[in-house]
Amino acid sequence: MNNKYENILTGIRPTGNLHLGHYFGATSNWVKLQNEYTTFIEIADVQALTDNFDNPDKVRKNVYELTIDLLSVGIDPKKSTIFIQSKIPEIAELTVFYSNLVTISRLYRNPTIKTEIKQKRELFGNDGESVTYGFLGYPVSQAADITAFNGTLIPVGDDQLPLLEQCREIVRKFNSIYGDTLKEPKELLSKSSRLKGLDGNEKMGKSLGNAIYLCDSEEIINKKITGALTDTKKIGKNDPADPNVCMVYYYHKLVNKDNVETVCNECKKGLRGCVACKKELISAMNKFLEPIREKRKYYEEHPEEVDSILKEGTKKARTQAISVMQQVKKNMKIDYFDE
Ligand code: SF4
Numbered sequence: 001m002n003n004k005y006e007n008i009l010t011g012i013r014p015t016g017n018l019h020l021g022h023y024f025g026a027t028s029n030w031v032k033l034q035n036e037y038t039t040f041i042e043i044a045d046v047q048a049l050t051d052n053f054d055n056p057d058k059v060r061k062n063v064y065e066l067t068i069d070l071l072s073v074g075i076d077p078k079k080s081t082i083f084i085q086s087k088i089p090e091i092a093e094l095t096v097f098y099s100n101l102v103t104i105s106r107l108y109r110n111p112t113i114k115t116e117i118k119q120k121r122e123l124f125g126n127d128g129e130s131v132t133y134g135f136l137g138y139p140v141s142q143a144a145d146i147t148a149f150n151g152t153l154i155p156v157g158d159d160q161l162p163l164l165e166q167c168r169e170i171v172r173k174f175n176s177i178y179g180d181t182l183k184e185p186k187e188l189l190s191k192s193s194r195l196k197g198l199d200g201n202e203k204m205g206k207s208l209g210n211a212i213y214l215c216d217s218e219e220i221i222n223k224k225i226t227g228a229l230t231d232t233k234k235i236g237k238n239d240p241a242d243p244n245v246c247m248v249y250y251y252h253k254l255v256n257k258d259n260v261e262t263v264c265n266e267c268k269k270g271l272r273g274c275v276a277c278k279k280e281l282i283s284a285m286n287k288f289l290e291p292i293r294e295k296r297k298y299y300e301e302h303p304e305e306v307d308s309i310l311k312e313g314t315k316k317a318r319t320q321a322i323s324v325m326q327q328v329k330k331n332m333k334i335d336y337f338d339e
Pocket of ligand 1: 230231234241242243246247248249263267268272273274275277278
């Protein structure tokens with residue numbers, strides 16, 4: 001199937017390296033989608049700055065790290081357009097135009113924003129001190145990200161659906177005032193749910209120290225899996241256990257699919273010890289990560305190629321955004337003269 005007339009727009013914030021959660025929840029799907037759709041992948045550095053405005057070095061470094069991660073998992077720059085958000089000024093312009101079409105109370109009612117404000121309150125105590133104008137407005141800037149590239153299909157998890165609905169509201173309002181200009185995006189719901197951490201935590205993250213990163217070395221994988229949570233009721237090597245409460249089994253299901261039934265049966269019958277079971281997972285995980293590591297090594301040794309992929313992608317994305325912007329300005333009657 002080829003749907004090159006549909007534009008996929010997806011993005012990721014450059015705040016750290018990709019982990020297995022990103023891989024199974026998003027990027028492995030993007031690798032498939034790029035064969036069927038015209039795909040734009042935004043490195044959302046402006047969005048990353050909403051929470052990291054005081055740490056520009058971190059964001060800048062991660063733009064390159066993230067690009068290498070994307071290329072390493074199989075994003076093909078010939079099929080996908082990878083671009084840097086801040087290098088497309090049309091997105092910032094659209095954000096300003098759209099900001100007149102959204103009320104402050106509607107932004108506060110957005111469930112995604114509500115959840116994030118709650119988290120900020122728990123961290124900082126007072127949301128008045130921590131919620132910036134930029135943060136509150138990020139659903140508006142996300143609507144600009146999507147519409148600047150005529151994004152019609154947006155790969156999202158269900159937690160991001162409210163953001164997409166807000167984008168559709170903006171598009172409808174814009175079109176009702178200025179005439180049919182923007183395309184309404186539809187969601188492409190990702191099947192995989194969020195991955196649990198090695199410690200059994202529902203969330204996987206850097207601050208929790210429970211994630212496996214795609215760039216982790218063999219030594220790090222060894223250390224992390226050795227410390228993973230197992231069935232705590234299993235004391236002796238030959239005690240039967242419950243694999244469903246064990247994170248080692250959880251990860252076997254992801255990267256050791258051919259042998260997962262054996263792992264499950266032997267665990268339940270007390271026919272395998274946790275040490276051997278972890279060793280098998282370490283080997284399967286390293287085998288899974290090896291081709292990704294190899295590609296990463298190549299791009300780390302060829303930074304000029306990464307630069308050129310970003311430059312070319314950003315140039316191509318900008319051409320698309322300029323064309324959308326011309327129509328937007330024409331319909332808003334602010335196309336005073338050609339520059
Ligand atoms: Fe987990 Fe394997 Fe131990 Fe069973 S044998 S509890 S699956 S590590």
